[in-house]
Amino acid sequence: MTAIDNSAALSRGSPAETVAKLSVESFKAPMVLASMVLFFGTWQFAVWALEVQSFILPTPSAIAAQAWVDVSTGFIWPHFTRTFTEVAFGFVISVTVATILGTIIALNRAAEILFYPYILIIQTVPKVAIAPLFVIWFGFGIESKVVTAAMIAFFPMLVNIIAGLKSADERRLLLMRAYRAGPMKTYLSVRVPSMLPYMFAGMETGIIFATLGAIVGEFIGASSGLGALIVQRQAAMDTAGVFSALIFLSTMGLVLNGAVRTLKARFVYWT
Numbered sequence: 001m002t003a004i005d006n007s008a009a010l011s012r013g014s015p016a017e018t019v020a021k022l023s024v025e026s027f028k029a030p031m032v033l034a035s036m037v038l039f040f041g042t043w044q045f046a047v048w049a050l051e052v053q054s055f056i057l058p059t060p061s062a063i064a065a066q067a068w069v070d071v072s073t074g075f076i077w078p079h080f081t082r083t084f085t086e087v088a089f090g091f092v093i094s095v096t097v098a099t100i101l102g103t104i105i106a107l108n109r110a111a112e113i114l115f116y117p118y119i120l121i122i123q124t125v126p127k128v129a130i131a132p133l134f135v136i137w138f139g140f141g142i143e144s145k146v147v148t149a150a151m152i153a154f155f156p157m158l159v160n161i162i163a164g165l166k167s168a169d170e171r172r173l174l175l176m177r178a179y180r181a182g183p184m185k186t187y188l189s190v191r192v193p194s195m196l197p198y199m200f201a202g203m204e205t206g207i208i209f210a211t212l213g214a215i216v217g218e219f220i221g222a223s224s225g226l227g228a229l230i231v232q233r234q235a236a237m238d239t240a241g242v243f244s245a246l247i248f249l250s251t252m253g254l255v256l257n258g259a260v261r262t263l264k265a266r267f268v269y270w271t
Helices: 003-012 015-050 060-072 076-107 109-124 127-138 142-166 170-178 183-220 226-235 239-267
Strands: none
Touching: 015 060, 060 239, 076 109, 076 142, 076 183, 076 226, 076 239, 109 142, 127 142, 127 183, 142 183, 170 183, 183 226, 183 239, 226 239
């Protein structure tokens, strides 16, 4: 048997290992389903047995019924679309600005000395504390929520982009200089591939932070959006309605995170 045959056999694993992996995979979905049934069943029974008031903790069936009403009547979709738009615009702005500023800081020592202290100062300030200022400056419309989403998502991506650009292999940089490659050619051929894994790691965190930022902005001042809907239903002590809005918010977060992961698999295929 050749060395290639040996490595191929090792990569395939022994028959016992293959059977074990298949067994785990085949039982994964039933185990997850069983755990969910157990969790929600226990919740339903506990609320009924302890006679918990619905405004304190509704049953899963009541939450599901409210979610169905929200969907079937179309009531939820304007709120969902408003929050989705805020998150999407805020995320795109934060990625764009973080990429531009991160490139300037990573490739220019003077810019790093000039900008980084201010970035650290702004980063240490809780974004929730300055979100009311955005409402004052940009109003109660979509603009203040987009800015809040962009601000909260910005810093994780900026730090990752700077780290990724600085992680470029020095030997490859020297090779590009030896071939007299220009700055843009070096940036695209060496630094960008080094940056992308870091960038997408920051984007996976950033998309969640952008969602949180939009919701914080809606909590402070908005008439529509999932955050505003949660506040309205909380004031009416409609706890089942609050849980229903949270379900749609969680669904949005999962979809957006899945979209970022799909892009990562497409553009960072070597990791």
